[in-house]
């Protein structure tokens with residue numbers, strides 16, 4: 352079995368390591384969340400392209416014309432809109448599952464052992480004091496680790512914002528949500544881009560890390576064991 356060194360040897364060993372163990376709960380959560388958010392993003396992709404109401408009005412008119420029926424733009428729009436609505440309904444139901452998974456993530460944070468909590472990891476990294484200037488590499492490693500964990504916190508804040516605004520759109524019949532509908536839609540539309548950015552940076556980051564200095568990082572999220 353090979354030992355994986357993620358750092359040059361220094362006099363002070365780092366208090367944190369990227370290749371750390373992950374509990375079964377967090378692993379199941381991560382990959383379920385990955386599958387659900389990917390499905391949700393597919394509905395957004397289709398809803399904003401193939402099923403876009405205004406792009407399908409002419410198609411509906413042409414198809415009916417070929418069958419001998421003439422409908423005006425408004426009538427054709429109603430048909431095109433019905434299909435787009437079906438897709439956004441699906442997006443909404445997947446959104447409920449995603450919101451449930453976020454609640455699970457909060458429960459996991461509370462019940463899992465102290466050292467596995469995101470909060471403890473961030474605190475450990477923030478509390479690190481290099482004992483000499485020879486430990487620069489260790490210092491950079493710990494700072495990088497801390498930054499990575501903070502991006503997860505930022506992501507959680509953003510995705511909770513998506514869930515809350517999504518629920519606001521889903522329950523638009525509630526008077527307060529109806530009154531704020533425009534604002535809620537704008538926030539939901541705007542924050543989506545940060546979610547895409549996180550996903551891109553995250554996937555590129557973990558794959559690069561795994562191929563570089565932190566071999567086994569991705570499989571660690573599957574089998575759970577870390578290397579130091």
Ligand code: HEM
Nearest residue numbers: 391395439443446447449450513514517518520521543546
């Ligand atoms: C990854 C997270 C999500 C992304 C990227 C996303 C993206 C979007 C986008 C682009 C729209 C179209 C907005 C428009 O132009 O009118 C939308 C609509 C909507 N989203 Fe999300 N969303 C996400 C999560 C959620 C969640 C968690 C819920 C919770 C239920 C939700 C519920 C809704 C609802 C109800 C609509 C309105 C659909 C309609 O027009 O009938 N979304 N979402």
Ligand code: HEM
Nearest residue numbers: 369381385388389469499503506550553554557568569572
């Ligand atoms: C939509 C896609 C994804 C989302 C939203 C996502 C989200 C997350 C989040 C929030 C965490 C932090 C978990 C925590 O400790 O609280 C995490 C960790 C991790 N993810 Fe993902 N992930 C996605 C896709 C992937 C993919 C495709 C891979 C593998 C190629 C991956 C590999 C990892 C690894 C290895 C970690 C642990 C890294 C570390 O401890 O810093 N993720 N992911």
